[in-house]
Amino acid sequence: MPYFLQSLLVALLFICGAGILIVPNRRLMTGLLAIQYIGVFLLVSVSWPLEIAVVKLVAGWMASAVLFLTYQNLPGTNSDGRMPLGLPGTLFKGFTAVLLGVSVFSLVPTALRWFLGATQQQVLGGLWLLGLGLLQLLLIRDSLRTIVGLLTVISGFEILYATLEASVLMTGLLAILNIGFAFLGAYLIMASNLEESS
Amino acid sequence: MNTPILWILLPILAAGISLFFLRYRYLLRWSGLGFGVILATSALLLPINEVFKFLFWDVKLSDQLLIFGRRFILSGADRPVVVLLLFLWAFWLLIMDPELVPMQFIPLSLLGIGLILTAYSVEPIFYGALFFAFLALVYVVLLSPPGKEPTPGVLRFLIFQILGMLFILFAAWLASWIDLNTGNQVMLARSLLILALGFSFLLSIFPFISWISMVGERNHPFLVGFVFNTYFLGVFLFGTRFILEGGWIGQGVNIQVPLQIAGAIMLGFGGFMAVYSKHLGRLMGAVIIAEIGRSLLAISLFQAGFPIYFGMVILQSISLGVWSLSLTQLQQGIHDLDFHSAAGAARLWPILTSGLLLGYFALAGVPLLGGFPIYWSLGSGLSFFPIWINSIFVLSTLGLIFGGLRLLEVLTKNISEESILILGKPYYRYLILGLNIVLILIGFLPQWIFSLTRSISGLLLGS
Numbered sequence: 001m002p003y004f005l006q007s008l009l010v011a012l013l014f015i016c017g018a019g020i021l022i023v024p025n026r027r028l029m030t031g032l033l034a035i036q037y038i039g040v041f042l043l044v045s046v047s048w049p050l051e052i053a054v055v056k057l058v059a060g061w062m063a064s065a066v067l068f069l070t071y072q073n074l075p076g077t078n079s080d081g082r083m084p085l086g087l088p089g090t091l092f093k094g095f096t097a098v099l100l101g102v103s104v105f106s107l108v109p110t111a112l113r114w115f116l117g118a119t120q121q122q123v124l125g126g127l128w129l130l131g132l133g134l135l136q137l138l139l140i141r142d143s144l145r146t147i148v149g150l151l152t153v154i155s156g157f158e159i160l161y162a163t164l165e166a167s168v169l170m171t172g173l174l175a176i177l178n179i180g181f182a183f184l185g186a187y188l189i190m191a192s193n194l195e196e197s198s
Numbered sequence: 199m200n201t202p203i204l205w206i207l208l209p210i211l212a213a214g215i216s217l218f219f220l221r222y223r224y225l226l227r228w229s230g231l232g233f234g235v236i237l238a239t240s241a242l243l244l245p246i247n248e249v250f251k252f253l254f255w256d257v258k259l260s261d262q263l264l265i266f267g268r269r270f271i272l273s274g275a276d277r278p279v280v281v282l283l284l285f286l287w288a289f290w291l292l293i294m295d296p297e298l299v300p301m302q303f304i305p306l307s308l309l310g311i312g313l314i315l316t317a318y319s320v321e322p323i324f325y326g327a328l329f330f331a332f333l334a335l336v337y338v339v340l341l342s343p344p345g346k347e348p349t350p351g352v353l354r355f356l357i358f359q360i361l362g363m364l365f366i367l368f369a370a371w372l373a374s375w376i377d378l379n380t381g382n383q384v385m386l387a388r389s390l391l392i393l394a395l396g397f398s399f400l401l402s403i404f405p406f407i408s409w410i411s412m413v414g415e416r417n418h419p420f421l422v423g424f425v426f427n428t429y430f431l432g433v434f435l436f437g438t439r440f441i442l443e444g445g446w447i448g449q450g451v452n453i454q455v456p457l458q459i460a461g462a463i464m465l466g467f468g469g470f471m472a473v474y475s476k477h478l479g480r481l482m483g484a485v486i487i488a489e490i491g492r493s494l495l496a497i498s499l500f501q502a503g504f505p506i507y508f509g510m511v512i513l514q515s516i517s518l519g520v521w522s523l524s525l526t527q528l529q530q531g532i533h534d535l536d537f538h539s540a541a542g543a544a545r546l547w548p549i550l551t552s553g554l555l556l557g558y559f560a561l562a563g564v565p566l567l568g569g570f571p572i573y574w575s576l577g578s579g580l581s582f583f584p585i586w587i588n589s590i591f592v593l594s595t596l597g598l599i600f601g602g603l604r605l606l607e608v609l610t611k612n613i614s615e616e617s618i619l620i621l622g623k624p625y626y627r628y629l630i631l632g633l634n635i636v637l638i639l640i641g642f643l644p645q646w647i648f649s650l651t652r653s654i655s656g657l658l659l660g661s
Contacts, residue, residue, distance in 0.1 A: 114372075137357050141350055141353070143348050143353060146353045146356070146357065149357075150356070150357065150360055153360070153361075153364070154360070154364075157364050157367075157368075161367065161368070161371075164371045165371060167266075167267075167268075168266050168267075169265065169266040169267065169268050169325070170325070170328070172266070173325075173328045176332075177328065177331055177332065177335075180332065180335050181335070184335050184338060184339065184356075187339055187342070188338075188342060188348045191342050191343075191344055191345070191346060191347065191348060192345065192346060192347045194344030194345055
């Protein structure tokens with residue numbers, strides 16, 4: 001894949017990761033998550049055959065679809081699934097995302113010594129997603145956003161790990177884990193509305 | 199037929215099927231108990247890799263299963279682990295009250311045991327970290343029963359376990375790279391550091407301990423007891439196998455000192471927390487933190503410490519079981535689990551509170567109870583090591599005992615209501631009394647436990 005295209009993909013990943021952190025609208029957040037998986041798939045395909053890399057895309061889209069359909073059909077929620085967030089909160093999150101982006105960018109030369117088979121863009125994309133996912137986990141307590149944060153962290157890890165190992169079982173297990181997260185998120189969103197079992 | 203199918207896939211399948219029968223509470227509970235006992239007995243008795251007669255057929259039970267080029271192995275040497283985990287599950291089913299515990303406990307706990315065994319048996323062993331991520335997913339669902347909001351502690355538990363998995367996978371990759379470049383001390387140090395971070399997340403070692411008390415305070419006491427009991431046991435078993443099979447000791451790395459530092463810190467925190475806890479759930483969290491510390495200290499003694507560690511596992515299971523059972527029953531009579539609400543409970547429900555007190559004091563290490571001889575052996579083993587470890591060990595034990603005395607003072611407080619009330623079914627009250635007697639008997643006859651745990655560790659380390 002050309003250098004320029006990889007750079008565009010990394011930029012897309014940063015925009016998606018930061019967008020997931022900032023946007024108050026859950027529908028938009030899930031949309032960004034789905035787009036993020038396209039970037040993950042394409043960056044993984046630099047190291048892996050396309051037919052194996054596509055597993056990441058399928059699993060990611062399935063996860064996004066499960067989350068989207070769950071809160072879309074949840075009784076008693078407002079139509080756009082918006083979470084209350086003021087302008088200062090949004091600005092703060094945006095600022096921390098930019099700060100993290102710059103810090104990670106400066107760390108890439110060091111990180112490249114750890115990931116010998118990886119391109120600069122793969123390392124940057126992976127680390128950005130890891131960082132933005134962790135930021136999401138640090139700043140938000142909502143269960144849905146926690147799950148999305150974990151999916152973002154794992155996406156970043158998957159990009160980096162794909163440059164190290166290409167095991168079919170590992171790919172399959174990570175894909176199941178992604179979908180498992182989505183189902184867990186769906187369960188956690190609905191748990192309080194379900195009938196008590198005892 | 200092979201052992202992974204029999205002791206891993208079959209329980210996972212049974213867990214899946216039992217999800218369809220959740221409304222039949224007692225049927226599910228007793229059939230599950232029977233299933234657990236049969237499986238555990240089969241793990242105890244069936245010969246592995248030998249032909250034996252089963253009814254009319256000649257059967258050979260192979261010890262491995264191959265999936266996508268990765269092996270899952272449960273050999274004769276792993277028998278004690280399989281038996282221990284399956285009997286543990288049966289024990290929790292025996293003491294569960296189907297009226298008070300969410301019914302998804304039965305399938306999800308069985309699935310959890312299956313996943314722990316999967317993580318323990320997979321080769322290469324670092325794949326086990328992934329199965330612990332699955333286990334975390336299952337336990338999050340278990341701790342968030344329908345009708346309840348997921349608590350912040352549960353979400354934090356999930357986050358820490360997933361981060362732990364990522365660090366372990368990465369460390370394992372780094373370690374495999376060292377094999378090709380023998381003698382690269384920088385890479386070895388890096389991978390050890392990342393591995394330590396991964397296991398710190400998994401074992402909730404300081405500073406990742408916050409979720410334990412949060413979960414203890416806000417979640418169902420029975421479910422919390424089970425999760426604490428099995429999750430940490432699973433991580434310790436996985437960690438031990440990881441260290442032994444990964445050749446980490448063979449690389450000339452001294453892991454004894456880090457284990458002892460981590461153990462002392464955890465034990466210190468546990469003892470400190472017990473002194474200040476004013477909530478029954480948080481007190482359980484404090485004891486668990488201390489137990490993680492003691493387990494790390496026991497494992498740091500290597501061969502001499504493994505029998506002590508398994509003794510602690512048996513004691514912890516019984517104590518946590520009786521504590522969780524008593525707390526679950528007591529919750530019917532008190533609206534909250536803080537000390538204020540529990541004041542005077544021993545005057546109203548003496549049997550239930552006796553379970554709380556004996557379960558707690560056994561884990562604290564009070565003389566004449568089950569914990570004392572086991573922790574005494576641990577202390578004797580540690581006496582060859584620096585004085586600060588021994589000081590923390592003694593001070594933390596005193597802290598735990600002090601916490602227990604405060605609990606005793608709260609439970610026996612005079613609240614002007616003197617009549618003894620009946621709470622829960624007689625079966626559970628007898629069970630609490632029976633488990634109390636077991637805890638006292640272990641204190642008087644520790645040689646029974648030690649002879650058992652010596653053979654367990656002999657089998658495991660001989661593998």
